[in-house]
Every structure is written in structure tokens, then in C-alpha cells.
Amino acid sequence: MIGGDDQYRDEDEEEGTVISRWARKKVASQFNEEYLDGRKSFIFSWNKQHREIHEEALLHYFDPNKKGHKFEYHPKLKPVPKPEPEEHDVTPPDAGGNQQEVCL
Numbered sequence: 001m002i003g004g005d006d007q008y009r010d011e012d013e014e015e016g017t018v019i020s021r022w023a024r025k026k027v028a029s030q031f032n033e034e035y036l037d038g039r040k041s042f043i044f045s046w047n048k049q050h051r052e053i054h055e056e057a058l059l060h061y062f063d064p065n066k067k068g069h070k071f072e073y074h075p076k077l078k079p080v081p082k083p084e085p086e087e088h089d090v091t092p093p094d095a096g097g098n099q100q101e102v103c104l
Contacts, residue, residue, distance in 0.1 A: 002027075005045035016075055018057050019045040038071025052076075 007022035008014035019027075023045045024036065034040045042057050044050075053073050060071045 002043065002045035004047065006047045008047070014047070015051060016053065016073060018053055018071075018073075019043055039068055042071070 002019065002023050005020050005023050008017075008020045013020065019036070023043075027043060028036065031043070032040075036043055038057060038060055042061060044054055044057070046054070053075070056073055057071050060066050060069075
């Protein structure tokens with residue numbers, strides 16, 4: 001466990017990996033790959049608090065059906081706010097036969 005790791009490239013890396021690239025480079029030479037990717041164990045790092053990816057990784061690790069399988073995190077999609085549609089009011093044609101569109 002590596003605490004206080006604030007070397008994440010951006011929020012996406014912090015939310016989507018169990019260890020920052022910086023920390024991984026620092027410890028990778030000391031471990032075989034299967035000890036870093038969930039097949040045999042995990043090395044976690046975080047800055048302020050644990051994240052959802054850590055919980056998912058632990059569930060993977062303790063699931064006997066996944067023994068020997070590499071952990072692949074699939075984050076839940078964040079809801080995208082729908083843009084509010086513009087309201088259009090189409091008025092009847094004027095005396096000259098031209099239809100006018102008014103945006104509210």
C-alpha cells in the first residue's frame with residue numbers, strides 16, 4: 001500500500017488505476033507483473049482516500065473464480081447532463097405570407 005501518492009497525471013488516471021504511473025515505475029522492478037495486476041496480488045496507491053477501483057480490485061482478488069485472472073476495471077459511466085432544448089415558437093405567417101420563428 002502506497003499512501004499519499006499525488007503523482008497521478010489527471011483525475012481519469014486517479015479514478016481508473018489502482019496505482020499511478022509514477023508509483024508503478026518506482027516499484028515495478030521489484031515485482032513480477034502478476035503481482036501488480038491482480039492475478040496474484042495488488043499494490044494500491046492513493047492520495048486522500050480509497051476509491052471505487054480499490055473496492056472492485058479487492059472483490060476481484062477475493063473471488064475464487066477469478067484466481068489467476070488479470071483485473072480489468074470497467075468504471076461506471078458518469079451520467080451526462082442533457083442540454084435543455086431551445087423552445088421555438090412559430091407564429092402564423094404575417095400578411096405578406098412570411099412565417100416568423102421566435103426563440104424564447
